[in-house]
Amino acid sequence: MSQSRVASFECGRIIATIAIIALHCQIFMQAPLFNGQPLLGMGLNQISRFAVPLFFIMAGYFIQPRLTAERLPYLWRYARPLLIMWVSWSIIYLILPFNFHIVATDGYFAERGMYWQKLLTTPLNTLFEGGLVHLWYIPGLLSGLTVITILLRFKLERLIIPVASGLFIFGLMAGSYAQMTDLSSPIFTRNGPFFSTFMIMLGFEVRRRNISINLKYSIIMLLIGFALFIGEANYLSLQENGSFFHDFLFGTPLWALGIFFALLAKPNFGDNKITHTLSKDVLGIYLCHLIIVIYYLNIVRLLGINSIIASILAVPVVLIVSTLIVRGLRKTPMARFLVR
Template sequence: MRIRSIDTLKGLAIIAVVIIHTEPFIATASMKGDWYYLGQSLQQLSSFAVPFFFVAAGYFYSRGISKESILSRWLKYTSRLASLLLIWTIIDGIFWGPWLEQMIKAKSAAPLLWNLNALPSFAAKRPDLFFFRGTAVPLWFLVSLIAGISLLALCLKLSLRPPALLAIGFSAYALCLATSSYEATFLGFGLTLPLEQRGPLIAFSFLTVGHFFAAHNISTKHSAPFLATAVIMIFCESALLSHLSGLPFQERPYLFSSLPLAACAFLFATSHPNLGANSVLSALGSRSLGIYLIHTPVLGAVSLIRRAVVHPIWEIIFALLVISLSYGLVALLMRIPYIRKSVI
């Protein structure tokens, strides 16, 4: 049974993902001054999205374990993700970058064939990138989710309890931050590990939170104040790190506050199970995975018109355009047999 409030929060999260990648008030060089701070604030607020998706994934994955064995649940879940990863690695490889603009300039579909032919050489020259995120940066989510779920399944096979998993997850997360956002502080190790902010340990950390929620039926009437406090915390933490770096306020995707923010957002959803039922956000959330996967080639297609207008309102309209087109394409593809499985 679907939990509509989680769909609603997923709807907000997928809008946030598109905002992260369209970068309102940041991508356009002429947007400076107060627009810069508005853009950075939007990015920081949107940073809850992927952590929330991981928490939700950990929650629903763990709930399914009660109905089947750990091994069969893991095989079914990861094989599905692996097939999506393979399909979208090829699609994103073909429809790479500003592909529509390239086709218009070439007056043919030749650029798409060039992109396809370049896939093997890209994999050979940069196997680290190819096997970590395929042919598009957002695909790191699938790679890390597969690895994170595998780690979670291993821990469950070892009969580790939810509190122990939370402790391991937090330790893994602290290690990631010590080699990324906090690398230059007294908490850092003085080195930066590759893929420190997008990888299996990040995924595993948030998956353990979702597993904890699945094991404990938690709800509270104070979820809204908790969520508001977590939002304030992440802005304060980001501002502090920016100050320590001698920089103006700058968004950071993963901070210590990201864990409580994602947890409080999920707690807010579970405490209000009917929130947003039959709303636009709930509809977006129910198709969030498809929108997440398809928005990259959509963004590449409409990148040409991004530069056509320089206006603050256009910055928001452009992000909404990408979301709307992505949703429409997902709805269309879901009607086509065999293809629909690539977007759900």
């Protein structure tokens, strides 16, 4: 998630982080209900799906000049601190208990044992994920960058777009559309290089070709992309054993790229002290926020807090606590292993 200090992109990263927190908090998924369905929660869940694709596009955009010039040496310098943080947080999440009730009734090792066993049932997928599900972002980012770097190393720049497109299409056909294609993948296709390579490629090519679109057409692009995404989600939900919830669909690139171009068209958007200060914590917040979400939901259940009130409080509580943890970690000797 590293980038130059462009106000609109920093603001975009903060908004995307808030969207991810809202997604993981499952806000309004219990109530209110409309005809027995949490339509508000479902809508907010899907609206949040732009966030990680936008992170990938930004990464490709900002890394393009140095990756093109230096290739493998730069990839290693970029990847090394991310891998250290991925391993460190994975260890933390393997140690920390998630379910207070099971710990209280059956003990720490019973609770952890079930989780460890779950990870071991899909070892290859766990390798591309880490100690907790949201950590897939780092292996995904580095997988995508590695694919592009290898093509650059062997002077196959012309293949970046077709290779990235092929991975993206396979990811969808063996992922969200698998119920229609009967294709399968050795890992969950959200993980690894399948989608990340394509999203990174978009940012990479926008920077390399110096492409820009004005705000009006950026908004049209993102609206068309979002409409396509929701249309696909609704269509897939009507299929046998279909789901309404998806991380990536055919509409995702257009939607996320439209948001990116809108931010690019208005570089001074969100140019204030709060944005510049909070944006430094985005990666740390992303890495630590899910355990705060898990503990928050545990406390909500234990205290019997009304689900609507819990949903309203969830995002600000998790954001504030996560930010305080990140800033606290920076003052410890463990900072280099856990935050940037």
